[in-house]
Amino acid sequence: MKGPSNISANVRAVLMSLVAASLTVWATAAEVVVPPAAHHQASAAEETADPQDALPAVTRSVVNYPVPAIRLVRDDGKNVALIDELNDGRPVVLNFIYTTCTGICPLASHVFSQLQHQLGAERDQVHLVSISVDAEEDTPARLRAYAQQYSAGPSWQHYTGTVAASTAAQRAFDTYKGDKMGHTPVTLVRTAPGGPWVRFDGFATAAMLLKELHGKGQITAAVSSTRP
Amino acid sequence: MLACVVLGAGAWGRPKPLSEPSFDTAEVLYRQGLLPDGTSLRGERQGAEPIEGQAAACANCHRRSGFGVEEGRIVIPPITGKYLFRGSSNDAAQMAHSGSEALSPRRSRYSSETLARAIREGIDPDGRKLDYLMPRFALDDATMSLLIGYLKQLSTHPAPGALTDILQFATIVTPDADPAKRDAMLDVLNHFFGNKNAFYRGDDPPLQRERRIHFRVLRRWQLHVWELSGPPETWETQLQKRFKLEPVFAVIAGIGAKTWGPVHRFCESESLPCLLPNVDLPVVAERDFYSVYFSRGVLLEADVIAARLSNEASIATPPRIVEVFRGGDIGAAAAQALAAAVGNTVTMHELRSKQPARELAAVAREAAGADALVLWLRPDDLKALPAGVSLAKNVFVSGLMGGLEKAPLPPSWRGAARMTYPFDLPEQRTIRMNYPLGWFRIQHIAVVDERIQTDTYLACSIVAEAAGTMLDNFVPDYLLERVEVELSHRIINGYYPRLGLAPGQRFASKGAYIVRFPDPADARVVADGDWIVP
Numbered sequence: 001m002k003g004p005s006n007i008s009a010n011v012r013a014v015l016m017s018l019v020a021a022s023l024t025v026w027a028t029a030a031e032v033v034v035p036p037a038a039h040h041q042a043s044a045a046e047e048t049a050d051p052q053d054a055l056p057a058v059t060r061s062v063v064n065y066p067v068p069a070i071r072l073v074r075d076d077g078k079n080v081a082l083i084d085e086l087n088d089g090r091p092v093v094l095n096f097i098y099t100t101c102t103g104i105c106p107l108a109s110h111v112f113s114q115l116q117h118q119l120g121a122e123r124d125q126v127h128l129v130s131i132s133v134d135a136e137e138d139t140p141a142r143l144r145a146y147a148q149q150y151s152a153g154p155s156w157q158h159y160t161g162t163v164a165a166s167t168a169a170q171r172a173f174d175t176y177k178g179d180k181m182g183h184t185p186v187t188l189v190r191t192a193p194g195g196p197w198v199r200f201d202g203f204a205t206a207a208m209l210l211k212e213l214h215g216k217g218q219i220t221a222a223v224s225s226t227r228p
Numbered sequence: 229m230l231a232c233v234v235l236g237a238g239a240w241g242r243p244k245p246l247s248e249p250s251f252d253t254a255e256v257l258y259r260q261g262l263l264p265d266g267t268s269l270r271g272e273r274q275g276a277e278p279i280e281g282q283a284a285a286c287a288n289c290h291r292r293s294g295f296g297v298e299e300g301r302i303v304i305p306p307i308t309g310k311y312l313f314r315g316s317s318n319d320a321a322q323m324a325h326s327g328s329e330a331l332s333p334r335r336s337r338y339s340s341e342t343l344a345r346a347i348r349e350g351i352d353p354d355g356r357k358l359d360y361l362m363p364r365f366a367l368d369d370a371t372m373s374l375l376i377g378y379l380k381q382l383s384t385h386p387a388p389g390a391l392t393d394i395l396q397f398a399t400i401v402t403p404d405a406d407p408a409k410r411d412a413m414l415d416v417l418n419h420f421f422g423n424k425n426a427f428y429r430g431d432d433p434p435l436q437r438e439r440r441i442h443f444r445v446l447r448r449w450q451l452h453v454w455e456l457s458g459p460p461e462t463w464e465t466q467l468q469k470r471f472k473l474e475p476v477f478a479v480i481a482g483i484g485a486k487t488w489g490p491v492h493r494f495c496e497s498e499s500l501p502c503l504l505p506n507v508d509l510p511v512v513a514e515r516d517f518y519s520v521y522f523s524r525g526v527l528l529e530a531d532v533i534a535a536r537l538s539n540e541a542s543i544a545t546p547p548r549i550v551e552v553f554r555g556g557d558i559g560a561a562a563a564q565a566l567a568a569a570v571g572n573t574v575t576m577h578e579l580r581s582k583q584p585a586r587e588l589a590a591v592a593r594e595a596a597g598a599d600a601l602v603l604w605l606r607p608d609d610l611k612a613l614p615a616g617v618s619l620a621k622n623v624f625v626s627g628l629m630g631g632l633e634k635a636p637l638p639p640s641w642r643g644a645a646r647m648t649y650p651f652d653l654p655e656q657r658t659i660r661m662n663y664p665l666g667w668f669r670i671q672h673i674a675v676v677d678e679r680i681q682t683d684t685y686l687a688c689s690i691v692a693e694a695a696g697t698m699l700d701n702f703v704p705d706y707l708l709e710r711v712e713v714e715l716s717h718r719i720i721n722g723y724y725p726r727l728g729l730a731p732g733q734r735f736a737s738k739g740a741y742i743v744r745f746p747d748p749a750d751a752r753v754v755a756d757g758d759w760i761v762p
Contacts, residue, residue: 055274056360100730102288103299107276107361114277136738136761137728162759163726177300179717180728184300203360205275 058202063174065188065197070168072131072161075143082169085157087193090127091213094188096175097158098134099146104185107203111187113150114206119213126213128156134180135166173197189213246377254378257371259292261285264371271363279363286375289361291731292517293706294382297713302361309380312338343379344372383703388475388500390702391447395695396475397421398452400482400491402463412676413483413506413684417451419671420688424449452476463490464497471498478707480691481505481684486557495519501707503691505683508628509558516734518704520711522683522724523737526562526604526628529648531762532740533602533624534569536646542621543599546571550595550620551602552588554579559604559629566602579609589614596620604629611636619644627651627743632679633751643748646756650740651679651723653755663720682722690715725759 070082086092093115097105112128119126132138138146143158152158160166170176175186187200189212198212246254253264261269261284268281282288286307290296294308305311314337335352342353347365350358367375389396399417401410425448452474456463467490479495479502488504492511495502495518502518504510508525524531537547547570553559555578567574575594581587592614595601601620603610610630615638625635627647633654637645651657664682668675675681694710695702712729715736721727727736739761743753 098730100732101299102291102731103297103304103361104302106279106283106288107273110276110279110283134728134730136726137730137733139761180730181298181713181716182300184302207275 055205056203058200058204058208060208061199061201062196063199065173068168068172070161070165070172072159072165072169073140075140075147075158075160077140080159082159085127085129085159086190088127089193090125090155091189091191092127092129093209093213094129094131094173094190096133096170096173096183096186097130097146098132098180098183099138099142100134101180101183104183108185108187109146109150111204111206111209112156113152115209116151116153116156118206118210123153124155126155128152130156130158131166131169132158132160133166133170133183135160135163173199191215246374246381250374250377251381254374257285257375258378258382259285259287261288264374269365271365273360273363284363284365291705291709293701293703293709294379295701295703295706295709297709302359304361307379308382308384309376310384312343312379340373340376343376347372347375383701383706385703387477387702387704388471389477393447394450395447395477395702396450396452397691398454398470398474398476398479400467400479400484401453401455402460402482402484402487402491403455403457404485404487405483406485409506409677409680410483412674412681413481414453415673415676416668416681416684417481417688419673420685420692421449421451423671424692451480460487460490464494467491467494468498471500476500477702477704478503478691481687482507483680492516492519499704501704501711503687503711505687506680509561510735512735514732518708519734520708520729521735522686522727523650524735525650526558526626527565528650528735528738528740528762529626529628530562530565531569532648532650532742532760533600534566535760535762536624536742536757537570537600537622540622546573547599548597549574549600549602550577550591550598551575551604552577552579552591553604554606554609557604557606557629559626562604562626562629563602579605583612584609585612585614588612589617592617592619600624602626607631607634607636610641611638613638613641615640622646624648624742627740633743633745633753637745639748642745646742646744647753648740649743649753650737652725653741653743654753656725657723660720660722664722679723686722690718693718 067083067086071079072082072085074080074085086094093112095108095112097108099105109130112130116123116128132143138158138160140160143160147156147158167176173186173188175183177183184201185203187204187209189198189200189209190196191213200208256262257264257269261281263269269284270278270280271284272278289304290307295306296304298304335356336354338346338353345351346353346358347367350362350364352358399413452470454467454470456466458466471494479500482491482502482504483506484491486509488507488509489511491502491504492513494500496516500518501520503520505522507521509527510521510525511519512524512527537543537549538545549566549570551563551566551574553563553576560578563576567576575598577591577594579587588609592601596618598620600622602624604626606629610625619641623641623645625637625645625647627635627649630637630647632647632649632651635647652660661682664685665675667685668681673681690711691707693714694707697710697714698706712731712733716728716730718727724737728738729736739759741759742756744756746752746754
């Protein structure tokens, strides 16, 4: 009764393990600061003697992502070009969310909310960009309500658009996982238009992002990166 | 009758039942993140601001059922007592969900003490840290024991209709349903159930080990057809009586015409999962959980027309609109929804005569100067539209009510009309449609109403897939959670370009085309603009 495209749960489980494994390999090839997030943190966080201090394991890598020509709809209803939104001269912090997500996204949005707060006077000099991976459900009105829930300031915008546009944006940043439930926590930081993106796989904290924005990301050693 | 699937109690023995007030308090804590004293639950993560209240509620991640879910590489593990208090196990009868179990680390069994430590300090029974996603909760002892008591009983109650060797389902037919459509739907359901049971090995003993998993999961499916009678006010009571007599695990499909509210209310009040494809006027209620629809039907069409009108430069704001509908039919609600969306420049015309030709001619004359005439009419009324009259600037026809491309519009109207089309375009769905249509051919099912039959087949497939990932955990809330996941990554969706659900999402397809007829003489439609998601 199943259509051929419906991969069974078992196969998916195996595939996901493979994806996990391949990401590990990919991460090692990049500039790895800390081993990628595992279910239980393995040996990485280990210098933390007191488990109360557990911080997320995050992989940091530097990647060039050319921004494709995609039009998205901003939370104020305006149709915009992604490239113009990203190249407005300000540093950009970007993530992917959807408003009815209950696991990963609330944490990601919390981190943005906190980052916004920690930026203080610099808040409006950094552009926070959240793109929906559930474009049809997340209408501009829903995104506005969601933004309000996380006290988003004027420099934090949410974007939706057609399914094709959202998918293209996810592909452009190598975060597309087929459907919204497949998403993984990824945060991208770019300090200047035209520059490379710093990609965090795992739950990057506001402090990690702030450090990156202040140009200290490169020099953070493994330890300081896990303990900002 | 229900005494069958009491699942193996763990090492912790049978859960001590919580008293009713404690249960309610614990459920509010689990689902809404409110502590017994009414203040917000607070969860903390290192390096992040605390989360509070609803955002900190267990059910957010672990879901109402407590069975958890996978999100990408992250597995949110089950936290029902059955899993927490058992050791690591390969026994499928003890598993939550094949995917999450495959990715979950092995761990020793929890005790109430180590579980309290996990919740407060984020350390599992083997001393390992829990994932960063799991916050820590500084609960006092009384609240902790309330919560643990709740987890122990969570999802342990035998579900109605889920027996050791049989799963009972129902489908619902309201008295106003078109008998031909009813039969068309039942034909699909009966064949699907027959097929499902053709694989069943009735003599096998209940599953004991994982190697026998297929026999256990493939319970025989039985269908009950609940035919309602009398006025809608009595339907809810009738359904409750039937449910008591014939406990079912879920409702698959069903068919009505003008009223669906009582069925929706029944599903919610009985906490009964209802997957309802064939409803063109569903109940839209934000917090409702148990009724799942394929779309918002005519209400979606109303929003799509409103969106089109607001984007059309040639149309005044607010536009002057005339809407026509039959009293008591679903078009009345759609007309109201559109009127509410565009403002107070709408003239509503309720059609009264059985032979509406003259009435329709009068409306058409009245609407000739309007920005738009919107027809919320069934085929019989569309047939009676007058030929040779001058029409409004824009004529919109409800595709759902009018019969999509087969709508019997007179040629002059067909040339002018724009039709809401909340499905993928015919030529774009051809390949997807090969699956249901091929299956109908193999099953010798006469295609009487392609959309209803395809949607019914799709609903059956989705329930079968979702149930197939539940292993032995036949819990109504869990079925819905699995339906959310399984439905969202399907590609073969019959009439729909894509379907998607999530917590709080109960309408799977979100948009529509507006189509026009390039040749007034035939039924071919082409898109008049992009897919609109209002």
